[in-house]
Amino acid sequence: MTGMGHPLQTNNSTITAAFRSALNHQLLILVVLGVLVVVAWNVARTLQYRRAVAAGTLSSTHSTPLPGPEPAGRRLLRITFGLLWLFDGLLQLQGAMPIGLPGTVITPAASSSPGWVQHLTNAGTTIWSNHPVTAASATVWIQVGIGIFLLVAPRGYWSRAAGAASVGWGLVVWVFGEAFGGIFGSGTSWLFGTPGAAVFYVVAGALVALPETAWESSRLGKGLLRVMGVFFVGMGILQAWPGRGSWSGGAHASSASGTLTTMVSQMSQVSQPSVFASWVRFFGSFQAGHGWLVNFVIVVLLIGIGAAFLSGRLRVVRVGVIVGSVLCLATWVLIQDFGFFGGLGTDPNSMIPMALIFTGGYVAMARLPARAPVTEAPPVSEVATPAAADVPTGLAGWLDRFNPVYLLRALLAVLALAIVLVGAAPMAVAATNPNADPILIEAANGPPNLVDVPAPSFTLTDTSGHSVSLASLNGRTVVLAFLDPVCTSDCPLIAQSLRLADEKLGAEAHDIELVAVVNNPLYRSTALTAAFDRQEGLDHVTNWVYLTGSLAQLHGVWNDYGVQTEVSPAGGMVAHSDIVYVIDKEGRTRVILNSDPGEGSAEGSSFVSQLTSEISNVVHS
């Protein structure tokens, strides 16, 4: 992760506090906007009322009538997916989301996908990782905003815009957050969520964004169900495909990864309420004993449901919808574990949105909107032509054209759009900035140290066992880094960056001492610093020294220089700051650099150029 030595803990207090603070600030902005909407609504209604009283038309209807009822299928999709977006937005409020999402959700989701997919998702995770607070808070507001947008705008352009917003953000989530739902990875299965939940949000959004007249006939519903029919049949064939381990089971089931048995086993072991755990365990034990039978039933149901959808006959489709809903619900509860238990859940997974889509298709097919009665146009002579004085003018006149309910919904839609923009605008700005947010450095390093102060003194031991003090280096410019000798990624790159900067400085390097201090409380012997030097080819660099000491000595140096060090459990590297001090010949700190090399090699790192330039400046100052 750029901008820090090693990935922060997901519950890093600095980041969590910044996340909460950002959300609070944005909420404040939205409260102000909400108040403005309420004021606008009151002003508009007051103006309408006054004009109606003046014109003596208080009891008459407004010139813009509300259209007929919204098509039932569209209403179902709009409201349910609005609620889903709202729920997903609330899930994004989890404190671990800013740091945790890339490592625990996105990267694992893409891990079985081909390289180009991982490359694509990496681009997204890089932006997120560089701006975790902005990205996480943006996601909250975008999803909450789209949810409210869908809920408050039932008709017309506002409503279609809400659908389009759902399509746009759904695609972003599907590509960058779900790695295309894993469809390009190995071991895909309908049961595990393929083709991803977000793609159903996209489909629902697209349907809501269609012109309303598309819902006037049963063609849309039929077409949608046919697509779902093909999908279900395809998923049934995939589930039945030999060699994928779906049929494994027997008395004690298979351990081949990707099988239904393994899926159920995995899900039964995630953290969840005990009542749900007992259901999943029950199904897990049944599945372990009857793996073949369970898969057979699933395959038959998938293909049967697909065939029912493809039939186009309403009664058959209805049976398919009922069976499909039951199957989706059972899979959601027993296999997908409601989608958000046991980790950093971001949505309820694919089953609920999928069921909503085909149910929406059925409703669109079965419950067509009532057409407005065709009435004969009155003769031209009978059409009243308003007098010029009666034609509304100005803002008040313009307002007269709107039904109060429409006006209220339009204002709420504007507010929903504002909620989306409150998240999206800072995110768009942040995405153009390739540099990591300073909050990451603060989170990793603690409060920033003062520059241009006397460098704290220390006396430590070099690889040969000789004492070396900072005071003994007076008269030379000291480049001071903090390195873990058993680090697997950043520290070797930082060491190489120091060596390359030293080489670039040429003759100037004679006045420079490259000093590293061990930054691992457990692996800190001189044997380890010597092994690191040999590994990095630094054992022959004459102005390089790698220092260590007792734990008390090291803690003293780390504290004095504001270096954070945290031992991770379960086989993780020591998390620590990546910072480099440049100390002038008089022993004063002149520059503090974030030395995170990012990905790639030291040769390609911009840090080398920056370091070289800063050292040169200090040498010549």
Add this chain to the structure above:
Amino acid sequence: MRIPPRPQRRVSAALLLVTVAAAVSLGASALAGGTASSAAVPGQASASAGPTIPLTTSSVADTTTWATLAMGHLDDPLNTFWQLLTLSGSRWQLATPPGVASNGGLVAAAEPTSVLAGFGASQALQFSPLARTVDQGSAWQAGVLPGTLSLVPDALAQGGGKSLALLRTAGGKVMVSTTDLSTWTPVITASALRRQSGPASCHLGSLTAVTLDVHGSTLVGASCAQGGRAGLFAPSSDGWMSVGPAIPGESNGATEVVRLDQTAAGTAALVSAGTGATTRLYAIWSTDGLGPWTVSTGLPLKRATLLSTGVTAAGGFVVSTRRGSAAPSASVLGPTSLQWKSLPSLPSGTTSVTASPGGSYDALVPVQSTLSVYQLGSTGWARVQRLRVDIPYGSSG
């Protein structure tokens, strides 16, 4: 509110076509994706076409069982973190030495008073850190190897104040430390061993295990391309000599030492013999590591993958295997019974079967950050523990 214009009916048709195309491509890509992904779990590639030696292992030292196994996302090497676990009493506990990334592999050598652990190289780290505990993993003393530890279960050994390490050089190199865990001197290399008259007859491939016998003498296990003898070698007055027994029915075939340990029954080794479908696993025991040897019957592997190996409290072995996508199975033997005995079918997802100090068997089922422990009882396997492990995903790379 403006009523929308008449619909463009092509929109729904186009949507239908696009979605059908997506569904078809989805199905095709899913089918092309093929079978389940394989786990990126390190193990030593076999030089003798025998089974790949799994790093997942366990051994009983006095009243404690120690086990190593991979957890995390096993299909992603950077997010596969090896863990050291200890069973003392009836509960398994995490004992992975802190301070080093374990996604390069983890090897442990246990003796009653201490455990020595070594880490495989990972990413830019090109030498192996070591750690030793004398208090069941509460505190660790750090060390370092002058190279990379070989990723085999018995790449480390300790006893009598000495430590042995098998380094991953060309064919392998054995080193010894008698002072601390930072000063190492060479003992023997594969190429030097090949030049010795005794070992030469086996067409030695690579070194696969080390141990210290009851006298504190070095014993080296290796793979042999021919000869039909277990590739075990000990120092003698005039170099190194072959001390391994002939494997019955393998008159001139390839062998490979999979495990080599000091056990309650003396020096014990697990040896694979044969190639391909005819590969069998044999257990051998000797009181002093020099012979004579007791040789078990062979366990036919029939191209099965060896998932884990473990040493029992009595000095026997427990191994788990899996053939293709079939259910994993486990077999145990010895040292009093030389016949392999099958255990009941293992719980789904089992990657290791371990023996407890009391003689029972546990099946370890890691699923990402959760380890489920199943114990074999009179009615079969029953889950007795679930252990949550905070896998440091994304901390390397």
